[in-house]
Amino acid sequence: MGNQIDFSLRRQRGMSYWGWLLVTALLGFALTCVSKMAxxxxxxxxxxxxxxxxxxxxxxxxxxxxxxxxxxxxxxxxNNVRGEPTQSVQVVRGVKSTVVSIKYELRQPLVHNVDVVMKFNKQLDTAKPELCCDPLVDLEQFRKRD
Incomplete structure (x- = not known):
């Protein structure tokens, strides 16, 4: 009986050095992604x-x-919003409504030569303000008017 207890205790030593290194690397990568994209x-x-x-x-x-x-x-x-969102405001007036669109793309360097591309598209249609901020209209078909 004593031999079985000794055998099971040897198998329960915990994570190895390489296991901890892998966990630390994955946690570091996740924190890097969050800090760059948040x-x-x-x-x-x-x-x-x-x-x-x-x-x-x-x-x-x-x-x-x-x-x-x-x-x-x-x-x-x-609210300290700077850069691309502030420069991407587009207002298109229609017969029955006005559409305010903020569509932009951000490229954020992640690690060395790897970039993350994030695309954002928000719209407000005055005919349907309760459906803000999902894009309802494809503004590419309209001529850009300021």
């Missing part, structure tokens, strides 16, 4: 909030494209 996703969340707050504005239909961009710019300034 700011882009935080900005994307603020872009959605900006469009929702713009959709709650009762005077949105009467605002010019410049006023809409200025309103979004204020929201972005307060």
């Amino acid at each position: 700011p882009a996703y935080m900005d994307e969340r603020y872009v959605g909030e900006a469009l929702k707050s713009l959709g709650d504005n009762p005077n949105l239909e009467n605002m010019t494209s410049g006023q809409i961009k200025k309103e979004l710019s204020r929201f972005f300034l307060i």
Whole structure:
């Protein structure tokens, strides 16, 4: 009986050096990915909030494209959103509605020569503000108007 206990204790020594090294490397890679990509996703969340707050504005239909961009710019300034989202605002006016679109792509270097490409597309259609911020209209078919 004593021999069986001794045998089972030898088998339960825990993880080896290589096991711990693998766990540490995987954890380090995951933390690197999160630290590089999280700011882009935080900005994307603020872009959605900006469009929702713009959709709650009762005077949105009467605002010019410049006023809409200025309103979004204020929201972005307060929430520290910089770069590509602020430059990608597009306003397209239709007969029955106005579509405000923020579509952009970010390329973030991850490790050495490996990049992560993140694509974001948010839209606000004034005819359907409750469906903010999913893209409903393909704006590529329209001529870009500012």
